[in-house]
Amino acid sequence: MKSIVASNKRVKIIEEEIPSIKPSHILIKTLYSAISPGTELSMIENSVGKEYAIGYSAVGTVIECGEDVENLEKGDIVACYGAPYVRHSEYLLVPKTLCIKVPNNLTAEEASLCGLGAIAIHALRIANLQFGETVVVAGLGVLGQQIAKIADAAAYNVIAYDISEERTGMLDKIKSFSSVEEMETAIYQSTNNNGADAVLICAGGKQSILTKQSLGWIRNKGKVVIVGDIEPNFPRDLMFGKEAQILISRAGGPGRYDKIYEQQAIDYPYGFIRWTEGRNIGEYLRLVDEKRIDIQPYIKEKVSFSEAPEVFKSLLNKRSITLTKLIDYSN
Numbered sequence: 429m430k431s432i433v434a435s436n437k438r439v440k441i442i443e444e445e446i447p448s449i450k451p452s453h454i455l456i457k458t459l460y461s462a463i464s465p466g467t468e469l470s471m472i473e474n475s476v477g478k479e480y481a482i483g484y485s486a487v488g489t490v491i492e493c494g495e496d497v498e499n500l501e502k503g504d505i506v507a508c509y510g511a512p513y514v515r516h517s518e519y520l521l522v523p524k525t526l527c528i529k530v531p532n533n534l535t536a537e538e539a540s541l542c543g544l545g546a547i548a549i550h551a552l553r554i555a556n557l558q559f560g561e562t563v564v565v566a567g568l569g570v571l572g573q574q575i576a577k578i579a580d581a582a583a584y585n586v587i588a589y590d591i592s593e594e595r596t597g598m599l600d601k602i603k604s605f606s607s608v609e610e611m612e613t614a615i616y617q618s619t620n621n622n623g624a625d626a627v628l629i630c631a632g633g634k635q636s637i638l639t640k641q642s643l644g645w646i647r648n649k650g651k652v653v654i655v656g657d658i659e660p661n662f663p664r665d666l667m668f669g670k671e672a673q674i675l676i677s678r679a680g681g682p683g684r685y686d687k688i689y690e691q692q693a694i695d696y697p698y699g700f701i702r703w704t705e706g707r708n709i710g711e712y713l714r715l716v717d718e719k720r721i722d723i724q725p726y727i728k729e730k731v732s733f734s735e736a737p738e739v740f741k742s743l744l745n746k747r748s749i750t751l752t753k754l755i756d757y758s759n
Contacts, residue, residue: 431517432736432755434468434475434482439740441733447521451495452693454527456506456520460540460730460754461486463516465743466569466632470657472744483516485509485543487536488757496693497524505530509543509680509709510690516736516755523693525683528710531717537727538716540754541574545712546680546705548574551655553703554677555626557584562624564588564615564645566638567631567656568595568604570726570751575628575655576602577721587614587624595751598725608641615645623647628677632657643672653677680705729753 429446432439449455462485471480490504500506506527508514513522530539548571557563561584565576568590576588580602588604589611590596596604605611615624627642629652636658643666646652651673654660662674682696683689683704689696696704703711715721729750731739736755743750 429518430733431515432482432733433479434472435479436476437472437744438475439472439482439737441737444517446519449492449494450521452497452524453494453521454490454497454500454506454508454524455492456486456488456508456522456527457491458486458488458518458520458757459505459536460756461514461516462540462544463739463743463753463755464544464570465752466571466657468740469743470632472740481512481515481517484511484514485541486514486520487530487539487542488520491519500524500527500529505536505539507539507542507709507713509546510684510705513690514543518733518757523690525689525693525695525704525706526709528706528713531713534713534717537730537754538723539713541570541723541726541752542709542712543680544571544574544752545578545716546708547571547655547677548578549708549712550679550681550703550705551575551628551630551653551677552579552582553681554675555628555651555653557582557626559583560585561626562587562615562619564611564624564627564642566590566627566629566642568592568599569630569632571655572628572630573598573726573751574721574723575630576604577723578715581715581720585618587611587618612645619647623650626651626653628653628655629658630655634659635661640666643667643670646670646672649673651675681708726752727754730756732759733757734759
């Protein structure tokens, strides 16, 4: 089988053996995998002297089920998430805890964004907002866009911000701004000058002015959730002045990086851990299936598997303004 890897700041296609089935795992033939520019470009930049498999969100057809796999069978279409099991590769061997059957009315293209959707949902769960509260989403890449739409579907008062007018323009049904001044005015008007209940920082780039700015946007005892890849450089005086809560969101939810949950595919008890990364995948598919959120703008651009290295090169060279692209394995 063919797979895509990053090595020495370049992306290439390699040949590998198709993995053998294991208990509690599912062998999947990939239909589409989604490129997550922020995470994957960072891995490419850090691949000097190393070789990394990249990608973490995909959809495909079940080829074989291992022992102890229930509710799935050969031929089912499943969404799957989580490196190193899920990557840009023709075949994937994925623990059953990271696979969800795709609803009949959902397209494979829509389901391929399941990993990004799970991450977006978990970020909002970390914010722990209540109905009617105000949330600012700062940074409107594909992840920030999805967070804003899911928050809006949950009836939070959403205010979105990005310096790119093109990106803010994609959220035509949500209050979105490319001007800090206009965005701050919207916050104070919406909250009677109290400030937002939470700010979710979805930008990358390590160092960001957003960490300091976000403390000015929240209310007393408000929250800032770090979602993107930035350093947590918050001025202590501003944190102390509002007794701010600084939180960080890790991937798609409970279970991530837990060898028992992932490698051994042993699920957490439903009554104790209600929303695992696997159940967040399922919830994302439900939201899309029931038309609660519109993700059509993010699945328009597809590239063939053989074209993928050139696509990553254009992303690295900042020649592409696309939020994400889908790799098509049909050819």
